[in-house]
Amino acid sequence: MPEPTTAPDHVPLLSPRFVWKITAVVAIMCLVTLAIAATGRMVGKNISRAGNTAETTLYEIVIGNDVLSLPANVIRFQSQRVSGVQNAVDTYFSWPGMHGYSEATRDIFNQTRSADGLIFARIAQATMSRDMSGRFTPIYKRLTDGVPVAGPSGLDSFRLRSGAGYANELMYVERSFSEQPYAIRCLVEDSGTEPDFNTRTGCQRDIAIGEDLSVTYRFSIDLLPHWREIERDVRNRLESALIR
Helix, strand or coil: CCCCCCCCCCCCCCCHHHHHHHHHHHHHHHHHHHHHHHHHHHHHHHHHHCCCCCCCCEEEEEECCEEEEEEHHHECCHHHCCCEECCEEEEEEECCCCECCCHHHHHHHCCCCCCCCEEEEEEEECCCCCCHHHHHCCCHHHHEEEEEEECCCCEEEEEECHHHCCCCEEEEEECCCCCCCCEEEEEEEECCCCCCEEEEEEEEEEEEECCCEEEEEEEEHHHHHHHHHHHHHHHHHHHHCECC
8 A cells, every 4th residue: 555645844935033034124224214314304404504503502702801691593603602711703693683593584694695684793802992983083094095975874985095905995984073983894896997886795894892892793785874773783782792
C-alpha cells in the first residue's frame, strides 16, 4: 500500500517580525516627514522675519552714563538684544506711531526697496559737543554753495560743497533766525542738469538726549514734509526709554 501523504505546511509570506519592521520603518518615515515640515515652517518664518522679532521683552542697555529700557521688537539686531553695557544700539520704528515690529506691521519692516514708513535710530555716546542744529551756524553754513531754495513745510535747502566731503548732499534747514535751527542732511543724485536733483536714499539728522547720548536717526525723503512731527516723536519715544 502506498504511504499516506501529509499536507504540506503553509508558511505565511510575511512573517509577523517582518510586518513589524515595515510598520516601524513607515512610522519613523512619517515622524521624519513631520519634523522636516515643522522645521521648514519655522525656518521659513524666521527667514521672512529677516532678523525681526515681535517679542516685547525689555532690555536695559547701558551706554556711558545713560540707561535705556527698550523692548526687543524695536532693537534692530539680534546681537544687541541683551541687557548690559553696549557701545551703541540700533533701533527702528514704524511711523506714524513709533511702534516696533509686529505681525501687523511686518510688511513695513520687510521692505527691500524702500524705507517708507520707517525710522531708523542709532543711539551712541556723543562724540561732539553740539548736535546737528548746533553745528549748522558755525560749520555747515560755511560749507553751503549758492542761495537757498524753498523746500517743504518751512524748510530751505542748501547745496553742500562736494569738495568739503559732502558730495551729492543737500541740507534742509528750518527757515528761521535761530542760531540752532532744525537741520537735516539728505543724500541726492545729480541728474547732470543744474539745479535739478533727485533724491536717492534718505535724510539723516542727529540730536542729543540724556546725559551724554547722540541719536542719529534717518528716514525717507518722502517723509520730510512731516519733519516737525518726526522730530517730536523721536525725542519723546527715546527720552521716555531713559531710566532716570
